[in-house]
Amino acid sequence: MSNPEAIHEAPLAPQGAGGAPGPADPPRVERVDYTIIRRKAPWPWVLAAAVTAVAIAFLYGLATNPALNWEVTGEFLFSPPVMSGLWVTIQLSILSMLLGVIIGLIIALWRMSTNRVLQTIATVYITVFRSVPVLVQLLIWGNIGLIIRNVTLGIPFTDIAFFSIPTNQIVAPFTAAVLGLALAESAYIAEIIRGGIISVPTGQIEAASALGMTRARTTRRIVLPQALRVIIPPLGNQFVTLIKATSLVSVIAGGDLLTQVINISATSYRVIEMLAVAVFWYLILVSAASIGQYFLERRLGRGVKR
């Protein structure tokens, strides 16, 4: 019964093709239930074991390294200076992102405008702000008071001024940080948004036009909602990059998480332990952003079959 060869030799030709037995055409192929043996794949397990062993050894080494004092990490994890630094980092990230998205949207729309002047401005803007390293931009904004002593509202090329404030009063390190980060971000975001808008088929715009929708309304109701679905994943990526880029503001004493951590380590000489505090909080921030992105994408996925 369970001899597999018998099956192999059973002809596949249709019944009655020649010398078919019996008038009722009984089935020639017998039904047999075989047990299927899955192919064994032992190597992934071996690899997993090896990787786990190395990871454990590494963590054990870290935990037991006499040069490291993890109590310091625990002690400072929730300390007031770290908390205030964390708060500054969160504010910097969110403000820079918001500002970056607003400017980026405007630049993207200008770049796609039929107006040549706006197009050129947008292209130059994107080129400049993508070319200059963020660190350099932060240093420039942080030291802007050196070249522009006063911010004055008046009529250009005359002595008429309505008011004037010393630059250093407005462009505090925090403002400089937001400006530097937001402007650098906006150039990238503009390109991301433009890509998203281009991805919306022209038929959508034609359908909206045929309904008598104005261009502004078409952009708002038809193009942007569809573009967002394409925009959000790279934008989320950009936000994650931004969160980490905020650490650069430590060079202008931005008061962010890294600034605070470095300040503490400078007096305690516990460098790695304090950096571990920073690592912990950056991990938390980025994880939170990723979760937010997941839900945002789910909401924007309406009407899309996957």
Add this chain to the structure above:
Amino acid sequence: MSVYTAPIATADPQVPVVEAVGVHKRYGHNDVLRDVDLIVERGEVVCLIGPSGSGKTTLLRTLNHLETIEGGIIRINGRLIGYRQERDRLYELSQREVCRRRERIGMVFQHFNLFPHMTALENIIEGPVGVRRTPRRKAVERAHQLLARVGLADKAEAYPAQLSGGQQQRVAIARALAMEPELMLFDEPTSALDPELVGEVLAVMRDLADSGMTMVVVTHEMGFAQQVADRVVFMSDGTIVETGPPSQIIGNPIHQRTREFIQAVL
């Protein structure tokens, strides 16, 4: 049914709905439409047929100013589309004014072009609520009536991706009808459909024609043209070769080119 019976005539019934005279359209050095005249009377169904590249889709798109023209004039309900006339000059209208003149011209596309991020119902009320400022409740009520009329009463909450091609095209027709058009333009409405879905869309269009809607239909469906059209227009190389009742154009064409085309497609 009162859902989309002939709209309240806002213009003089004597004035043709479409009046295109000497229309010329050029892409670079390529003349896509040469001196085309097309008159469509109120309640008339006109089918545009012809080989691809003959300019029939372009002509249709000039009627609601999706394409601009280089020469001639197009009047819809006696009003210029896209321009304002002052003595012998035509001034281009602002896009806001163009939009206002388009409101009463419905258009159905080959690829449906439903808004994928909106349900069938939201697609239909987008125009009335957003453009016409119809109260939402009233627009929703009417949208349900229209969906029932195209046989999709149970699909109000479905997204386009959850609908078959034929269902999407019927929603697209309902969306156009929601603006209470005085003229409906169809751009190869069944060309992108699986063969078994063509019938349901044509049935809705036939129904619409019977209700007295003025329609211009670019189509390859000779059967539909034969049964529904009041007049068939055969185009080739950017010109109108021959026009007349379907029995003549499809049944017994005069021109050699028309004859060749009809033989090839039948």
